[in-house]
Amino acid sequence: YRTHSVSHTKATEDTASITVALLLLTLLLMILKAHKSHRYPFQLHHCSQLDYMKYPPPPGPTPWPLVGNLLQMGDQIHLSFTCLRQQYGDVFKMRLGSLTVVVLSGYTTIRQALVRQGEAFAGRPDLFTFSAVANGTSMTFSEKYGPAWMLHKKLCKNALRSFSQTEPRGSGATCLLEEHVCAEAAEMVEVIRGQAVKGKLKQENGPDVAGIDPVMPIVTxxxxVVCALCFGKRYDYNDKEFLTIVHINNEVLRIFAAGNLADFFPVFRYFPSPSLRKMVQHIRRMNTFMETSIEEHINTFDKNCIRDITDALIALCEDREENKDASMLSNSQVIHTVIDIFGAGFDTIIAGLQWSLLYLIKFPDIQERIHQEIDDHIGTGRLPRFSDKPEMPFTEAFIYEVFRHASYVPFTIPHCTTRNITLNGYLIPKDTCVFINQYQVNHDIDLWGDPDTFRPERFLGSSGLLSKELTEKVLIFGMGKRRCLGDGFARLEMFIFLTTLLHGLQIQNVPGQELDLSTDFGLTMKPRPYRITISSRF
Structure with a gap:
């Protein structure tokens, strides 16, 4: 037994020694690579020496060996990049581990890159997380820019348009989208009323926390709405399948926002990653749910009765021989298109509504002005509709100011250059990862004058109408070829939820509650927890 134990111990020590040696060798190789990358910060094989003589690479802070500039960024990356812009300008480079990144700031520069030179900046970087999540089939995350992607986008736009034009089933709404959004917004108000009554009863029967937490009514x-759009199905708030879908989506976004070392240090692709493994498991569960739902849709599909976006996609792909565009869209791409739409219509709206309520209780005079606009235009006899939006400029201005001031989507999903390109006199080689700093644009003092002040009136012209010249400078849905396809839907949904809530309720701060407008960094930045009290207006 002792001999076996000694042999086992020696074998363990040998294995450990080999592992340490391999790690040290890997570390040495990475340091050498980092040193080389510092001397030649871009992929030189993509650019000729003549290119570098004519156009310099972008400036940027000196990277450290191995880690690059990772340790210089802090935990509020959007603020760090905004500060670096003051030193290095609208185009500067960073090295995150072994990944070289170019950061773009300034509205004019970003518009030049994403709109005027849109094709050159329309790629997605080959990040390990992207490939692990979607395996190249997601239009949003991992599909390379080119003819196939453009057809995928065209089909997705056509499906969204087809669904938005589908007539509702006798509700008085103009389309199915309006029917779903208006019904769910009205239901949310009733759920919040119910929570307030329960909270009041608890307080009367004993000590309890004052007010209600609005997060769960908003999330559900x-x-x-997203489930109705994608699957044509509305769930009870306590339905297990529904809660599972919500949980999976939240977990994927949470893990995704935390980042993955393998994106910055390729060697970590070969090490176990519990967070990445968990995210892939969640994605597989979501895929299974989507596959089951799509199979049910295929079996019950009726081209004369489009129930949801999945039906609209199936209609486009049903006869792939006649529809040459659809013939290039695989079943896996259909599934991921629905997943992309689900994710895009989920977190951005939730965060926007959470921020909206926080600003409404922090600035009650602004809430009063929205109430007045609702009373003047809508009255008490009906609920808000899509057609009310152009007639309520102050409410729209408030929503744009929430987008701008909270700037809760600080960066777009990373872009990638599809060819060698010059921007602001700097050479950016093909396949360079590009970050778009939306937060900086939304807080640019040269654009807004007083960017730290929450002031919806800034978007209203002298006539009291919304200024398109200013609203288009608010960045939250991206810009150019990779702009979010559902941004119009998102603004309509925000408008209906907000106005329906304020049509029936007045929202107040809980006495003694300090309101904190700070946040933690993430894909979408949520406000810190807060509670509200409500009172009925009618």
Whole structure:
């Protein structure tokens, strides 16, 4: 037994020694690579020496060996990049581990890159997380820019348009989208009323926390809209399948926002990653749910009765021989298109509504002005509709100011250059990862004058109408070829949820509650927890 134990111990020590040696060798190789990358910060094989003589690479902070500039960024990356812009300008480079990144700031520069030179900046970087999540089939995350991607985008736009034009089933709404959103917004108001009554009863029967937490009513209502759009199905708020879908989506976004070392240090691709493994498991569960739902849709499909976006996609792909565009869209791409739409319509709206309520209780005079606009235009006899939006400029201005001031989507999903390109006199080689700093644009003092002040009136011209010249400078849905396809839907949904809530309720701060407008960095930045009290207006 002792001999076996000694042999086992020696074998363990040998294995450990080999492992340490391999790690040290890997570390040495990475340091050498980092040193080389510092001397030649871009992929030189993509650019000729003449290119570098004519156009310099972008400036940027000196990277450290191995880690690059990772340790210089802090935990509020959007703020760090905004500060670096003051030193290095609108185009500067960073090295995150072994990944060289170019950061773009400034509205004019970003517009030049994403709109005027849109094709050159329309790629997606080959990040390990992207490939692990979607395996190249997601239009949003991992599909390379080119003819196939453009056809995928065209089909997705056509499906969204087809669904938005589908007539509702006798509700008085103009389309199915309006029917779903208006019904769910009204339901959310009733859920909040119910929570307030329960909270009041608890306080009367004993000490309890004052007010209500608005997060769950918002999450479940928005999730139900997305489920209705994607699957043609509304869930009870306590339905297990529904809660599982919401949980999976939240977990994927949470893990995704935390980042993955393998994106910055390729060697970590070969090491176990519990967070990445968990995210892939969640994605597989979501895929299974989507596959089951799509199979049910295929079996019950009727081209004369489009129930949801999945039906609209199936209609486009049903006869792939006649529809040459659809013939290039695989079943896996259909599934991921629905997943992309689900994710896009979920977190952005939820965060926007959470921020909106926080600003409404922090600035009650602004809430009063929205109430007045609702009373003047809508009155008490009906609920808000899509057609009310152009007639309520102050409410729209408030929504744009929430987008701008909270700037809760600080960066777009990373872009990638599709060819060698010059921008602001700097050479950016093909396949360079590009970050778009939306937060900086939304807080640019040269654009807004007083960017730290929450002031919806800034978007209203002298006539009291919304200024398109200013609203188009608010960045939250991206810009150019990779702009979010559902941004118009998102603004309509925000408008209906907000106005329906304020049509029936007045929202107040809980006495003594300090309101904190700070946040933690993430894909979408949520406000810190807060509670509200409500009172009925009618």
């Amino acid at each position: 209502s928005v999730a139900n």
